[in-house]
Amino acid sequence: MASIYTYDNSKTLAHGLAQYIVAEQDKALEKGKRFNIAVSGGSQLKALNAGLIQDPQFKDKIQWSHWHVYFCDERIVALENDDSNYGGFKKQVLDPLLSVDGALGPTCYAINESLVGLSENDRVAAEYESLLPDHFDLILLGCGPDGHTCSLFPGKTHEYLLQEREKRVAWCHSSPKPPADRITFTLPVLESAQALCFVAEGASKQPILERVFEGHDTTLPAGLVTEHYQSSVSWFVDAAAVKDVSIKKETYSGN
Ligand SMILES: O=C1O[C@H](COP(=O)(O)O)[C@@H](O)[C@H](O)[C@H]1O
Numbered sequence: 257m258a259s260i261y262t263y264d265n266s267k268t269l270a271h272g273l274a275q276y277i278v279a280e281q282d283k284a285l286e287k288g289k290r291f292n293i294a295v296s297g298g299s300q301l302k303a304l305n306a307g308l309i310q311d312p313q314f315k316d317k318i319q320w321s322h323w324h325v326y327f328c329d330e331r332i333v334a335l336e337n338d339d340s341n342y343g344g345f346k347k348q349v350l351d352p353l354l355s356v357d358g359a360l361g362p363t364c365y366a367i368n369e370s371l372v373g374l375s376e377n378d379r380v381a382a383e384y385e386s387l388l389p390d391h392f393d394l395i396l397l398g399c400g401p402d403g404h405t406c407s408l409f410p411g412k413t414h415e416y417l418l419q420e421r422e423k424r425v426a427w428c429h430s431s432p433k434p435p436a437d438r439i440t441f442t443l444p445v446l447e448s449a450q451a452l453c454f455v456a457e458g459a460s461k462q463p464i465l466e467r468v469f470e471g472h473d474t475t476l477p478a479g480l481v482t483e484h485y486q487s488s489v490s491w492f493v494d495a496a497a498v499k500d501v502s503i504k505k506e507t508y509s510g511n
Pocket residue numbers: 296297298299300328329330341397398399400401404405406407433
């Protein structure tokens with residue numbers, strides 16, 4: 257059963273999320289020296305800023321120098337482009353960390369920017385795959401209003417990504433949400449992760465969460481991941497995203 261943590265607002269959600277991430281970090285560091293974490297782009301990055309950077313409670317608990325940060329999906333654009341997920345993470349997490357005295361930042365793994373614009377998108381994916389660890393301790397997922405997660409989109413055109421079993425990172429072409437060319441983790445990467453955690457906030461996500469939680473709709477990539485890997489899945493959602501959605505009692509309220 258997936259765990260669903262609901263919060264009244266963005267601030268309390270960011271706090272609960274940071275608490276969860278630190279607990280996963282501690283579990284990983286009990287076993288070794290690395291915390292292998294993958295993050296998504298989009299709205300999630302603001303929650304990471306609010307929880308990991310702004311919330312004073314976690315300042316001394318996050319061991320950044322042991323963090324190895326990867327991207328669940330990336331748009332094939334220059335890293336300083338506004339659409340870059342790495343660029344978004346840099347803005348929300350890495351740059352603010354620079355202003356903290358003596359802070360050692362995480363090790364981050366970005367796409368090979370020199371291949372951008374060369375029509376070498378399979379190579380961008382293959383090179384990124386070669387950087388991945390054997391498995392992740394934690395993967396932070398988003399959920400688009402169409403039910404996509406990573407850059408795994410619903411529908412026929414992108415079925416090939418959900419069917420991929422060999423490549424751990426694949427080129428997503430013709431993305432319905434710009435930019436059109438992206439790379440994405442495939443399901444085997446999610447399947448082998450220790451923990452998968454979705455973050456979804458705001459009323460625009462409500463209709464899709466209704467289909468995931470009430471309809472158990474596995475035609476939606478976010479629904480499929482939730483159903484198939486439920487024992488490792490958690491959702492962090494705010495009240496607006498699950499308004500009038502009936503959530504089974506095995507799940508928890510984070511407030
Ligand atoms: O395009 C993307 O969208 C999803 C969802 O983003 P959100 O802003 O609706 O939360 C995101 O998880 C993914 O990383 C990103 O490339």
